[in-house]
Amino acid sequence: MQSKRLGWILLAPTLVILFFFGVLPFIYVVYVSFHSWNPFAVNPDMVFNGADNFRKIVFDSAFLNSVGVTVMFVFFAVLSELIIGYFLAQAFMRDFPGKAIFRTIHTLPLIMAPIIVGSVWKLMTTPSIGIIPHYLDEWFGISMNIGTSAPAAFATIVIMDIWHWTPLVTLTLIAALVSLPQDPFEQAQIDGAGKRQIFWHITLPMIAPAVVATVFIRLMDALRTVDEVWMLTGGGPGSATRFVGVHIFKEVFPKTNYGYGSTISVIVLYLTIVSCWLLYVTMLAPRNKKD
Amino acid sequence: MSFAIKLGASALALTVAATASFAESHAEFWKNAAAPYQGVTIRGVTESSPPSLYIREVLAPEFEALTGIRVDVETTSWDQMFDKAIKDMEAGTGIYDMAYIEQDIIYSYLARGFLTDLTGYLADHPALKAPSYDEANFTTFADYFKDADGNLYGVPMEAFLKVYLYRTDLFGDPDIQSAFKAQTGRDLVPAKTHAEYAEIAQFFTEYGKANDMDLWGTTAQAHTGHVASWYEYYESVAPTFGVYNWGIDPDNNYAASTANGGAMNGPEAVEAMTWWLSMRDIAPPESPASTWTEVGTTFGAGRAAQGLVYGENAGWIAADAEKSLVVGKVGVALPPLADGVLAEAESGDGYIGYYDGGAFGMPHSSNNKEATALFLQYIGQNEVQPDWAVAAPRVTNTATYDDPKVVAFNDELGGYYDLIKDKGYLFAGAPAYPFHAQVREATAPIFYQILLGDLAPQEGLDQMAAAAEATLSELWYRK
The missing domain is CATH 3.40.190.10 (Periplasmic binding protein-like II)
Known part of the structure; x- marks a missing residue:
């Protein structure tokens, strides 16, 4: 009984902080989402408008477009990071000359702030001065202009994200691979299993929790990507890279549409939770049940 | 003594x-x-x-x-x-x-x-x-x-002021002057009309290409995802065609569309947009990713023969040899204007550009x-x-x-x-709108679509006028 009370006492500071800085603001955002509120309107006060904002969001093509673009971005970026990260992790499990140096260089992007990553990539991709369009043109005759080509801008952002975050996936998977017991692999080899069979039936199931955890982290991160995109394209050209985070920012800050912006935030949070839950039930829950 | x-x-x-x-x-x-x-x-x-x-x-x-x-x-x-x-x-x-x-x-x-x-x-x-x-x-x-x-x-x-900057070394070069005269039949001097400006821009873009130079005929602050492009059009281009205060009439229930008495999608606005897009197309390739800062950099790097440039950049472009390649080679002039705009500005009924x-x-x-x-x-x-x-x-x-x-x-x-x-009085600051950022943000996404060619100027401006009026109604300015 005493240890239970002590537990609560020790937890109390965290719970209080969580309540004030996590739960309370969330409740406030939900409250605001049921209001029309723009401080620069003729009436700058909050006006309760029921579910109007939620009704509006269903037909808001700009919002729906931003969700679509974000989902595409998450799919391409996270999947690529996972595949490349896995192969890099496998490579780092082996010894090769210069491994330590390569691993250090490979990890460097992780320590860079997203806004800096966006700036660096902007410098590298700006037509006329950027190294990437320059060499694409010189070597392959490809004209790249992220200011006019929506596919080029989108692909650049996906590649930038892969460059920035693949090291995180690699490190997580290295940790998972290192901790795997050797017995099942040796037994499988004795039984004559091929590399592909070992991967599908032993490696992947055993590192699945680490893979899911990594996907969770990257999924949530990718869904709220703002800084790099803001710096690189500003959401353009047009709305080709106007991810949902950028859309919320533009709605809430320059447009000061606090009510509707809150509604979008609540819906996006809901979609994020649902996505993570779907991922969990499809990838981990069956395995837990089997165990 | x-x-x-x-x-x-x-x-x-x-x-x-x-x-x-x-x-x-x-x-x-x-x-x-x-x-x-x-x-x-x-x-x-x-x-x-x-x-x-x-x-x-x-x-x-x-x-x-x-x-x-x-x-x-x-x-x-x-x-x-x-x-x-x-x-x-x-x-x-x-x-x-x-x-x-x-x-x-x-x-x-x-x-x-x-x-x-x-x-x-x-x-x-x-x-x-x-x-x-x-x-x-x-x-x-x-x-x-x-x-x-x-x-x-x-x-x-x-x-x-956001001024019309031009390269005095290029405009004053006898060989270039004679080539320009031979091609156009007129002297190479800073443009007074949009047609003259376009002619000069076209000439220098072709001249740069023919001589394998990194030189284009005009700048364009035409970012496709940043409001800098929206500002260039509404502050510096549309007024020179006689479209003032973004084409919104505050004295007429904040009407934006021509149907309601506004001018946001009127013929002058369409003409201004069409002209500006044609200039963007012969500007340096970085223009669709250029805000006000990059336009200054482009001019300072000697990549444009003329352009509309914010005055805050004019100083270092003209005088800072550490940053600019065109020190001592820059002249300033009033922007090119449509007929009647100067008279409207002088009488106080209009303006010719942005006083920032x-x-x-x-x-x-x-x-x-x-x-x-x-x-x-x-x-x-x-x-x-x-x-x-x-x-x-x-x-x-x-x-x-x-x-x-x-x-x-x-x-x-x-x-x-x-x-x-001497001429500052011809320019004006932004209109006295408390809803400045709100209308800008509501119309900018459509504006970018025009820049990308997804919407024709008339179609895009029609949508922008409708979006502006909808936003003004939402904010209770438009009754």
Whole structure:
């Protein structure tokens, strides 16, 4: 009984902080989402408008477009990071000359702030001065202009994200691979299993929790990507890279549409939770049940 | 020694003594007035622009040395500056004692009652009123920061025109002149009409290509995801075709569409958009990713023969050899205009371009109003203006134009200060809309679609006018 009370006492500071800085603001955002509120309107006060904002969001093509673009971005970026990260992790499990140096260089992007990553990539991709369009043109005759080509801008952002975050996936998977017991692999080899069979039936199931955890982290991160995109394209050209985070920012800050912006935030949070839950039930829950 | 020489020497000595004593009495004022606020730190937030950097690097340390009041000036990006200032003033947290007020946002701030009336504040606190500070010293640009009663809400700290810059070396080159004459049948001089401008732009883009030069005929601030492009069109291009105040008529229930009496999608707006897009197409390839900063860089790198460039960049482009490749090769002129626009501007019914700038205001939420009022007066004095005008081309006080340093610098700038002084009245700041950012953000996504060619100019402008009216209705401005 005493240890239970002590537990609560020790937890109390965290719970209080969580309540004030996590739960309370969330409740406030939900409250605001049921209001029309723009401080620069003729009436700058909050006006309760029921579910109007939620009704509006269903037909808001700009919002729906931003969700679509974000989902595409998450799919391409996270999947690529996972595949490349896995192969890099496998490579780092082996010894090769210069491994330590390569691993250090490979990890460097992780320590860079997203806004800096966006700036660096902007410098590298700006037509006329950027190294990437320059060499694409010189070597392959490809004209790249992220200011006019929506596919080029989108692909650049996906590649930038892969460059920035693949090291995180690699490190997580290295940790998972290192901790795997050797017995099942040796037994499988004795039984004559091929590399592909070992991967599908032993490696992947055993590192699945680490893979899911990594996907969770990257999924949530990718869904709220703002800084790099803001710096690189500003959401353009047009709305080709106007991810949902950028859309919320533009709605809430320059447009000061606090009510509707809150509604979008609540819906996006809901979609994020649902996505993570779907991922969990499809990838981990069956395995837990089997165990 | 003759009597005349004696008289002259005496007059000079008297003048020097009087000036020294005047300066000394000023220094005494700052020390005495600031005495109760020694050790206080005041904080300001502003855009990272040359005039603001001068405040941070020069005026703030000078003021601190003089008064003992520390001034921290945070210079950040344009959008972050607004974001931080508005959040602070909205919540009344008092983090910032000074906030940069861009001319186009003042009406929103006044509507929300964010700012302290500086005229009233100094009248209520005569002990803080500096003898060397006088609102009458400011140019008429200060009027943008006054309310209907003439009370000032911000001390002007930058003011400049978005001007037509052209390369004097290219325009004056005899070979180029004859090639241009042979091709077009007219002399190569800065354009007065849009057709002339387009002809020059086309000529130089072809000339650059033919001679394997990194040279194009015009700049274009045509970013496809940043509001800089929206501003270039509405501030600098549309007015030259006779579309003023974004095509919204505040006297007619804020109508934007022609159907309701506005001009946002009228024939002049379509013509302006079509012309501008055609210029964008022959501008340097970085133009679709260019904001105001990159346009300055493009011109400074010698990549454009002419262009519309913000005056804040004109200084370093024309005079800073460390940054610019076209030092001493830059001329300024009025932008090309459609028929009748100049007459409308001269009669006060229209304008020909953007008179940009900003002021430092004191939020109501400031916790250090007394110390802040002193600093704001300090940066508003005539005495500190000339060096500031040379370091970062901006003029906010009338007397600055006649200072010898500024007169000399004006020559380096190709007569830029003369243009502000003599023709500044033809330009105008942003319209007095409290809903500035809201309408801009509502229409900008459609604007980008026009830039990308997803929408034809007429179709896009129709949609923009409808979006503007819908937003104005949502905000209850449009009944």
